[in-house]
Amino acid sequence: MVISENSGFNTRAIHAGQAFEPRTGAVVPPLHFSSTYAQDGIGGLREGYEYGRSANPTRDALQEQLAALEGGSHAFSFSSGLAAEDALIKALMRPGDHIVLGNDAYGGTYRLINGVLGDWGIGNTAVDMADLDTVRAAVAAGGTNGGSTRFVWVETPSNPMMKVTDIAALAEVAHDAGALLVVDNTFASPYLQTPLALGADIIIHSTTKYIGGHSDVVGGAVVVNDAELATKVGFVQFAVGAISGPMDAFLTTRGLKTLGVRMDRHSDNAMAVAQWLEGRSEVEAVHYPGLPSHPSHELAKKQMKKFGGMISVQFKGGAAAARKVAESTSVFTLAESLGGIESLMNYPSEMTHASVKGTELAVPENLIRLSCGIEDVADLIADLEHAFAAIGSAS
Structure with missing residues (x-):
């Protein structure tokens, strides 16, 4: 069976990135722990693998699975949800840029954006995401230092007040101002909600939560549907190195299947x-x-x-x-x-x-x-x- 975007959710969850191992026929792909890979001469990489930070077959399988479930072209797996957020911001923002985020955002997200990256020169404004006029005004105003709004960042449902935001309407507000809409889809999971299909540009997950699903692995993910965004996020994933390890990727893949x-x-x-x-x-x-x-x-x-x-x-x-x-x-x-x-x-x-x-x-x-x-x-x-x-x- 060929797995495609038209395949059902549970079919994609079980089979995307999970081809059987050809030598033995094992239906569960093997767990690859190797930190480095033999090369067929200088520059002669086998299937593109050279070093565990740049790529790992187990992590690649998880990333293919995540992209398939969110309807994205590329997914990137990280060591935690906050590592994913940090990589995303560093990939696409520069000192002076500005984020508009929900006024009941997860405390760790706010701590990262305000307490850590604020010192790096990233500004932020917290607003009620249900009030589109207020969001529009905050996006237009930009940062206090005159920086332009790069991201509109929303959790829906939000943590912990369970606010639900109109993703399609918020995407229109962001795009009208030349900003990108980032949706934290952790609470809903890709099974219940597909933000890219509603106009979002970027999806963030703490895969520790519903995706892993068994309280035994910490991880995060970024999913996009744009090649230019993917190139930038992928570069930071490789250059900074906050990747998910092979066992973490394996456990997350196992969780996704159910x-x-x-x-x-x-x-x-x-x-x-x-x-x-x-x-x-x-x-x-x-x-x-x-x-x-x-x-x-x-x-x-x-x-x-x-x-x-x-x-x-x-x-x-x-x-x-x-x-x-x-x-x-x-x-x-x-x-x-x-x-x-x-x-x-x-x-x-x-x-x-x-x-x-x-x-x-x-x-x-x-x-x-x-x-x-x-x-x-x-x-x-x-x-x-x-x-x-x-x-x-x-x-």
């Missing part, structure tokens, strides 16, 4: 949990795009296949109630990260988003973030029921 079936279960579980949360008197607000109460529910229905496994919930009892629930579960594990097969609980204000405390990106202190795994949903709800009871016993 992404579709896992995302169906993550989404179904999260929907049931979100509906249960909405009926609780202890809850002030549930942020989940699958709920009709979500302000962008109709948009999410339009640009997403399902609504994903992430939920954020705010408590009427304030920070004390949120912290009590976060520390009272047993099926939900209190931990950083998300997107694994196991359910995780996070208190962003003191954990994933501690780096933005005191800024306009600060996360409400009465909020917890749930990453709904693929366990039996009745057990997830029973676990939350037990944790909610702890609020009453503490009051």
Whole structure:
């Protein structure tokens, strides 16, 4: 069977970049650990391989798989999501350039852009991405030093407030100003959302999350559909060297093969949990795009296949109630990260988003973030029921 862009998602996930090994017929391609490759004379490379930083067959297979699933022409795999972001910015921006990003961006992204690359001369403005007029004005204004906006950078759904942004409309705003639209597709994954098809120029992933899917590998990716962009990102990947190692690439590839079936279960579980949360008197607000109460529910229905496994919930009892629930579960594990097969609980204000405390990106202190795994949903709800009871016993 010839795998093409017309093949179904799960078919591409299983077969793209995964041709059987011709010598033995092994259906799983071998894991290549070699750091260097024998050459047939000076400059005589075999299949283009010379050194592990420049290329590795296992990493190449993952990159082919990622590109196929996102509908891109090129994908690049990195040692972490932040390494992917750093490489992208260094490949396409220069001191004086400016980024417009969401005002509830992931804390690590903001720390990189503002705290690290700010000293390098990259400016940024954080705005509400749902307000296209505000985005348009920020893009036009550029940086405080007069630099022009190079990137419009959006997470959709966002972390942790679960805001959903109209990718096609935002792409138009960016392109009208000569900027590029970067979409962090980590929460949705390519199974639920394909930003390149909606007009985005660049996709960013923390492959640690849903793509890897088993909480056993750290990685990141950049996916593009433009040869010039690919050349620039590929050069930085090679020149700086924050690549994914062979075992990391292998584990990520293995995770990708089951992404579709896992995302169906993550989404179904999260929907049931979100509906249960909405009926609780202890809850002030549930942020989940699958709920009709979500302000962008109709948009999410339009640009997403399902609504994903992430939920954020705010408590009427304030920070004390949120912290009590976060520390009272047993099926939900209190931990950083998300997107694994196991359910995780996070208190962003003191954990994933501690780096933005005191800024306009600060996360409400009465909020917890749930990453709904693929366990039996009745057990997830029973676990939350037990944790909610702890609020009453503490009051």
